[in-house]
Amino acid sequence: MGKNCLTKAELVEILTTTKKTSERNKAVKQLKKFDLVTNKHCDSEARKDNLRMKKLNYLVGFMCWRCGGVRQTNIKCYFTTREGQKTICYTCCRGLLDYIEVEQLRKEHQRQGIVPKVPAAVLEDLVRPLG
Numbered sequence: 001m002g003k004n005c006l007t008k009a010e011l012v013e014i015l016t017t018t019k020k021t022s023e024r025n026k027a028v029k030q031l032k033k034f035d036l037v038t039n040k041h042c043d044s045e046a047r048k049d050n051l052r053m054k055k056l057n058y059l060v061g062f063m064c065w066r067c068g069g070v071r072q073t074n075i076k077c078y079f080t081t082r083e084g085q086k087t088i089c090y091t092c093c094r095g096l097l098d099y100i101e102v103e104q105l106r107k108e109h110q111r112q113g114i115v116p117k118v119p120a121a122v123l124e125d126l127v128r129p130l131g
Helices: 008-017 021-031 090-112 120-127
Strands: 051-063 070-081 084-088
Touching (some): 008 021, 051 090, 070 090
16 A cells, blocks of 8 residues: 555545455545545435444444445444445434434324425425525
């Protein structure tokens, strides 16, 4: 890894395959310079049964598929989508689990009549950015 002009794909390969901490740290530092590429189009598929967290006894480095961030942690999360199994960070996994819980509560409250049912078109207008 003596070169400074490695591509993102080469850095990701180094990050996932190397055993040397110094090489992994250098790859992480260089990967943080790249723009984040997010993949949130599969968030609607999130359910508790297709999200898994695995605690490891060692530090691993990987790129989060959902937020695009580079991570070094001992917790690895897996998200099974129609595109296959993807590795995501703990933050994204917790965010998806919280979203699932909020949706379940919202549906329950709508069923009980606590919260009025709002058409999806109105919700989209509320969330759509101005401009």
